[in-house]
Structure formats: structure tokens, C-alpha cells
Amino acid sequence: MINMRTRNLVASIFLLFLCGGYAYLTVNLPTRAIENSTQPSFFPWVIVVFLTGLTILLLIQVAVSGKQPKIERTHQLPVKRLIYGLLLSLAYLLALPKLGFVAANIPLFGGLMYLYGGRSPLWIGLGSVIISVSVFLVFRQIFQIILPVGAIGNIFC
Amino acid sequence: MSPDVLDGLVQASQLNTIIAVAAGCLIGLVVGMIPGLTISTGIIIVLPLTFVLPPEISIALLLGLYVSGMTGGSFSAILLNIPGTPSASATAMDGNPMARNGEAGRAMGIAIVSSFFGGLFSFLCLFFVAPLLAEVALQFQSPDLFSLVFFGLTIICSFAARSLIKGFLSAALGLAIVTIGQDPMMGTQRFTFGEVNLIGGIHFLTALIGLFAIPSLVDNFTDFINKSPGHGTLTKFKSVIPNFSDLKLMRLPISIGAPVGSFLGILPGAGGPIAAFISYDYCKRLSVNPESFGKGSPQGIAAPESANNAVTGGALIPMMTLGIPGDPVTAILIGALLIHGLAPGPLLFIENGEFAYGVIFSFFWANIFNIIIALICLRFLVKVLTIPKTLLMPSIAILCVIGSYALRNNFFDVYVMFAFGMLGLAMRWLEIPIIPLLLAMVLGRQLEEHLRVSLIASKNDVSIFFTSPFSLFFLGLATGSIIWSLFAEYKRRKNSTHSSSP
Numbered sequence: 001m002i003n004m005r006t007r008n009l010v011a012s013i014f015l016l017f018l019c020g021g022y023a024y025l026t027v028n029l030p031t032r033a034i035e036n037s038t039q040p041s042f043f044p045w046v047i048v049v050f051l052t053g054l055t056i057l058l059l060i061q062v063a064v065s066g067k068q069p070k071i072e073r074t075h076q077l078p079v080k081r082l083i084y085g086l087l088l089s090l091a092y093l094l095a096l097p098k099l100g101f102v103a104a105n106i107p108l109f110g111g112l113m114y115l116y117g118g119r120s121p122l123w124i125g126l127g128s129v130i131i132s133v134s135v136f137l138v139f140r141q142i143f144q145i146i147l148p149v150g151a152i153g154n155i156f157c
Numbered sequence: 158m159s160p161d162v163l164d165g166l167v168q169a170s171q172l173n174t175i176i177a178v179a180a181g182c183l184i185g186l187v188v189g190m191i192p193g194l195t196i197s198t199g200i201i202i203v204l205p206l207t208f209v210l211p212p213e214i215s216i217a218l219l220l221g222l223y224v225s226g227m228t229g230g231s232f233s234a235i236l237l238n239i240p241g242t243p244s245a246s247a248t249a250m251d252g253n254p255m256a257r258n259g260e261a262g263r264a265m266g267i268a269i270v271s272s273f274f275g276g277l278f279s280f281l282c283l284f285f286v287a288p289l290l291a292e293v294a295l296q297f298q299s300p301d302l303f304s305l306v307f308f309g310l311t312i313i314c315s316f317a318a319r320s321l322i323k324g325f326l327s328a329a330l331g332l333a334i335v336t337i338g339q340d341p342m343m344g345t346q347r348f349t350f351g352e353v354n355l356i357g358g359i360h361f362l363t364a365l366i367g368l369f370a371i372p373s374l375v376d377n378f379t380d381f382i383n384k385s386p387g388h389g390t391l392t393k394f395k396s397v398i399p400n401f402s403d404l405k406l407m408r409l410p411i412s413i414g415a416p417v418g419s420f421l422g423i424l425p426g427a428g429g430p431i432a433a434f435i436s437y438d439y440c441k442r443l444s445v446n447p448e449s450f451g452k453g454s455p456q457g458i459a460a461p462e463s464a465n466n467a468v469t470g471g472a473l474i475p476m477m478t479l480g481i482p483g484d485p486v487t488a489i490l491i492g493a494l495l496i497h498g499l500a501p502g503p504l505l506f507i508e509n510g511e512f513a514y515g516v517i518f519s520f521f522w523a524n525i526f527n528i529i530i531a532l533i534c535l536r537f538l539v540k541v542l543t544i545p546k547t548l549l550m551p552s553i554a555i556l557c558v559i560g561s562y563a564l565r566n567n568f569f570d571v572y573v574m575f576a577f578g579m580l581g582l583a584m585r586w587l588e589i590p591i592i593p594l595l596l597a598m599v600l601g602r603q604l605e606e607h608l609r610v611s612l613i614a615s616k617n618d619v620s621i622f623f624t625s626p627f628s629l630f631f632l633g634l635a636t637g638s639i640i641w642s643l644f645a646e647y648k649r650r651k652n653s654t655h656s657s658s659p
Contacts, residue, residue, distance in 0.1 A: 007587050011587045015326065022333060032343055036613060038609045040345040041347075044348075050332075051326070051329040054322055058322050061320075061322065078379060085375070085378065096558075097568050101558075108551070108554065112550060113547045115378065116550050116551070117546070117547055118547035127548055131548070131551070135555055135556070139559055143205070143209050144209055147559065148562075
């Protein structure tokens with residue numbers, strides 16, 4: 001597993017790029033010709049200075065800290081499961097505006113049930129349909145929160 | 158007595174409000190006791206409801222959840238040796254040994270009653286201190302308010318992070334995120350990239366859902382693989398009502414835990430876990446029987462439990478009077494108030510005195526219902542610990558989507574929530590604390606506004622921050638908190654070097 005020094009180095013490099021990008025965008029902010037007033041870019045500049053200073057301090061901390069031993073992994077990381085979860089979520093986010101809340105949630109719910117260890121197809125099928133539909137109905141009908149119905153959602157309204 | 162006090166009591170005692178408090182308590186006890194679900198996650202679950210309910214009812218619901226979530230955390234700590242919330246970690250040290258000795262009911266009874274007294278003490282603090290503090294805060298000018306918000310941020314960074322640099326980095330990222338959208342002084346668009354949805358900025362509630370819920374969902378993936386031993390084996394118990402000798406034993410720990418918790422609750426960022434451990438430690442030192450601690454001492458349960466519940470009332474003091482949240486839960490409470498057009502701060506007591514006192518009395522009812530529901534329903538509530546995660550976790554995922562969508566009826570917020578979830582995971586990997594980022598998002602706009610107003614008033618003369626006594630006081634406290642944090646970090650490093658050297 002990667003030690004803390006390496007992680008701090010990764011964070012510093014990323015933050016330096018972020019500072020650069022943020023500073024570039026701040027330079028390009030519009031100015032206002034109002035006397036005795038601070039410009040819209042004033043606070044972002046304060047943040048740029050603050051963020052850059054802190055990033056440099058973190059980088060110095062990385063430089064002065066000695067070589068660290070690798071951290072022993074105490075927990076097994078379910079990498080495959082995490083990747084599947086991420087892909088499922090991305091697919092869900094893409095499908096949600098088109099399919100609507102109920103139709104998009106049923107496969108998400110079923111997929112997550114499987115990833116959390118559910119193995120019975122009947123249990124997964126019933127759970128995902130019943131909970132997705134009831135959550136939708138409770139929020140839409142009782143609490144009047146207008147959730148997107150999408151292509152096939154109208155049957156529930 | 159101000160007429161607002163009576164009006165507030167009447168408002169908090171309406172049937173709808175009482176039902177909301179009781180429902181909040183029930184949800185809080187359930188959420189608190191499920192390991193892997195924090196109070197923040199619980200609040201995220203009910204968050205969509207707060208958009209549609211009237212403000213006094215939504216706040217009552219959230220307060221019930223906040224108070225009972227703290228108590229609920231102790232049940233799984235006692236029964237399974239897995240704290241339901243971080244604040245219950247200290248409770249497990251004596252609670253679980255008691256449960257293993259066949260006294261699970263007694264341990265939970267002590268936890269419930271101590272929580273009640275801790276909460277009640279903090280209610281009294283809130284009732285008496287908050288209006289006084291609000292009166293003082295009314296005199297604050299822009300430079301004072303800037304210094305106050307700055308102090309709030311520095312103390313959050315000091316408490317929340319093991320490394321002060323990382324705490325400040327997190328806060329700086331939060332401030333950078335706040336600058337997205339319209340400039341608060343002139344309305345100029347900043348960093349919107351032509352995206353209409355970004356003009357209003359990124360709502361901190363959307364960010365909060367992503368930052369807390371997604372890492373929690375991922376954690377439960379990991380827990381599923383690495384099932385902790387003992388999980389799922391519930392200890393059976395009989396009566397939960399403490400007897401007279403237990404009540405006598407609880408006097409010392411409660412008299413330590415309640416004031417410590419209330420005081421630490423006032424400090425932004427300190428929170429329940431710190432209060433619980435400090436009270437535990439003090440109680441152990443003052444106890445006539447310190448060797449019993451760690452082996453199932455009732456005092457070892459009462460001290461942390463009274464402290465972590467006392468934190469809740471303490472945390473409401475800066476939230477209501479100064480608009481400064483001390484933890485994610487009070488940040489959500491601020492969000493819930495803002496959604497209904499109520500700005501927390503000293504003016505809340507002047508302009509909406511009835512509402513402000515209504516919140517305080519709802520907090521009182523939350524403590525009352527917490528003890529009633531916990532004592533009566535505990536036997537049934539612990540069954541929740543056996544609910545399969547295969548149903549629970551996907552349900553939370555769906556509720557997160559609803560919460561972020563319902564905020565502005567916008568898919569864009571769902572994407573933002575997901576992006577913040579990824580950011581939360583990355584920050585956790587890099588050991589950068591999340592809380593400073595979140596609270597900087599809550600306070601960032603105020604910080605910028607007060608800074609710029611002060612500079613405009615003084616014609617860009619920064620000495621304005623050092624001439625007002627209030628401002629000077631807060632800047633002094635901010636400097637003190639930074640020095641204290643640096644000293645604590647230095648001491649920690651020195652100790653770890655000593656312990657690692659042969």
C-alpha cells in the first residue's frame with residue numbers, strides 16, 4: 001500500500017496544478033470600474049495565495065520527512081466491486097434524465113443489492129422494484145416532491 | 158420574560174411539531190445504532206422532507222434525529238462493540254464488557270439516562286446563553302464578523318485535522334468552491350464557464366450529501382468483505398431502567414460530562430468524540446474506583462454518553478446566535494433554515510424570536526422523547542441491527558439522489574453530488590479532512606462579504622481589523638487556536654518518534 005509521504009506528494013502536485021489553473025481563471029475575471037471598491041477577483045486572489053502557500057508547505061513537509069515504511073494493509077479492498085459500483089453509478093447518472101426516477105432506480109437498486117452481497121434473484125428483483133416504486137410514490141404523492149417520471153414513469157402517477 | 162419565550166414554547170408544543178420531534182427521535186435511534194451510518198447520513202435521508210415541510214417542523218424533525226442519533230450510537234457500541242457513531246467510541250470501552258457480563262440492559266439504560274441528563278443540561282445552556290450571546294453579537298460590525306468567521310474556520314481546521322496544513326488546505330478548497338457563481342458584492346459571474354446551473358453557485362447541501370454519503374456507501378462495501386467478528390450476534394437483555402444505586406453512581410460522570418460536552422459543543426469542530434473521551438478520562442481520574450474502568454464500569458458509560466449528548470445543545474449556540482456551524486449536522490440545520498428564508502445569526506432572536514425559542518424548546522422535547530422512546534422501544538429497535546445491508550445501502554443511495562435532486566429540481570445537482578462523492582473519497586485517501594471543506598462552503602460567502610465590506614469602509618486599510626476590540630479578540634483566539642494546534646501536532650510527532658525508537 002502507498003505510504004503517507006507518497007500520498008502527500010500526489011496531493012501537493014495535484015494542488016499545485018489546481019492553484020495554477022485557478023490563478024489563470026482569476027486573472028481572466030472581469031473587472032469593474034467602481035471607485036474605492038474591491039474587484040470580483042479580490043477574494044479568489046486571496047485564496048490563490050493561501051492555497052499556494054499551504055501547498056508549498058505540504059511539499060516542504062514531504063521533502064523533509066524521511067523515507068517511510070509501507071503501510072500494512074489491514075483490510076482487503078474490494079477493488080472489483082468498487083469499479084463495478086462506479087460503472088453502475090455512471091450508467092445510472094447517464095440514464096436518469098432519459099428514463100426517469102423509477103425506471104433508472106430499479107436496475108441501480110438491483111445492481112447495488114448484488115454488489116452488497118444479495119444473491120437471490122427473486123429477493124433482488126422484488127427488493128429493487130418494491131423499494132424503488134414505494135420511495136417514488138411516498139416522495140411524489142405524500143411529500144409532493146416532483147421527481148422526474150421519464151419515459152415509462154407515467155404509469156406510477 | 159420575553160413574550161417570544163412563551164410563543165416559542167407554544168410553537169414547539171403544537172401536535173405537528175411534537176410528532177416531528179418524536180419521528181426524528183425514532184429515526185435518530187435507528188440510524189445512530191446502525192454501524193456505518195452516521196447522524197449526518199441519517200439527516201441526509203430525511204433532508205428532502207425538510208424542503209417541503211414548514212421550517213419549525215423540519216427543524217424539530219432534524220433536532221430529534223440529532224439528539225437521538227447520539228444516543229443510538231451507544232446501543233451498537235454496547236451490544237456489538239461497534240460504535241454506531243464516532244461519538245460512541247468511548248462508550249464501547251465499558252459498555253461492551255458490561256454486555257459480555259450479561260448486563261447489556263443495564264448498560265443501555267445507563268447510556269439512555271445519562272444522555273438525557275447531558276441533553277437537558279445543554280438545553281439549559283442553550284436557553285440561557287444563546288439569547289445573551291445573540292445580544293452581544295448584535296453589536297458586531299463587518300470587521301468583527303469577518304474575524305469571527307475566520308476564527309470559526311481556524312478552530313475547525315485545528316480540531317478536525319491531524320495535520321494543520323491539511324486542515325487549512327481543505328478549508329481553502331472549500332473557499333475556492335464557494336467563489337463559483339455570482340460575486341456577493343457586484344453579482345459578477347465567476348468560474349461559471351457559461352453553465353447556467355453554476356450561476357447560483359454550488360449548494361453546500363448537495364456537496365454534503367456527496368461528501369458524506371458516498372464514502373459511507375463505499376465503506377460498507379469494504380465492511381461487507383471484511384465482516385467484523387461478533388457483528389450480527391446480538392446479546393439478549395432484560396430491563397433497561399437503571400436502579401437507584403446506578404443513578405447514584407451516575408452523579409459524578411454526568412456532572413463532568415454534561416458541562417464538558419456543552420462547552421466543547423460550543424467550539425466549532427470539537428464535536429462529540431472529543432467531548433466523550435475527555436469526560437471519560439476526567440471521570441476515571443476522579444473516580445474512587447478507577448481500576449474498574451475498561452472492565453464494565455457504569456461510570457465509564459455515563460461520562461461519555463452525557464458528554465456527547467450535551468454537545469448537541471452546545472453546538473446549537475454558535476449556530477443560532479452567530480450562524481457558525483460546529484459540525485455537519487448544524488451545517489445542515491443552517492441549510493434547512495436558509496431554504497425557508499431564515500438566516501441564523503443574532504437577528505434571528507430579534508426578527509423571529511418566536512421561531513428561535515421554538516427551536517430551543519423543540520430541542521427540549523427532543524431530549525424528552527429521546528429517553529421515552531429509547532426506554533420503551535429499545536427491545537424492538539435493536540432488531541434493526543439485523544436488517545440486511547443489501548436493502549439498507551441501496552435505499553440510502555436512492556435517497557441521496559432524491560435529496561440532491563429535490564433541492565432545486567435539477568439533474569445538475571445530482572451530478573454535482575456524485576462529483577463531491579468522488580472528491581470525498583480522494584480526500585480520504587489523501588488523509589485530508591472533509592469537515593473544514595464543508596464548513597468553509599457554509600461560511601465562505603460570509604467571509605468574503607465581511608472582508609470586502611470592511612475593506613471598502615476603511616478604503617483598503619487592513620488596520621480596521623485590529624482597531625475593533627471584538628475583532629482583535631477573535632483574531633487573538635484564531636492565532637491561539639493555530640498555535641495550540643501546532644503545539645499539539647509537534648507533541649504528537651515527538652511522542653510517535655519516541656515510541657518508534659528502540
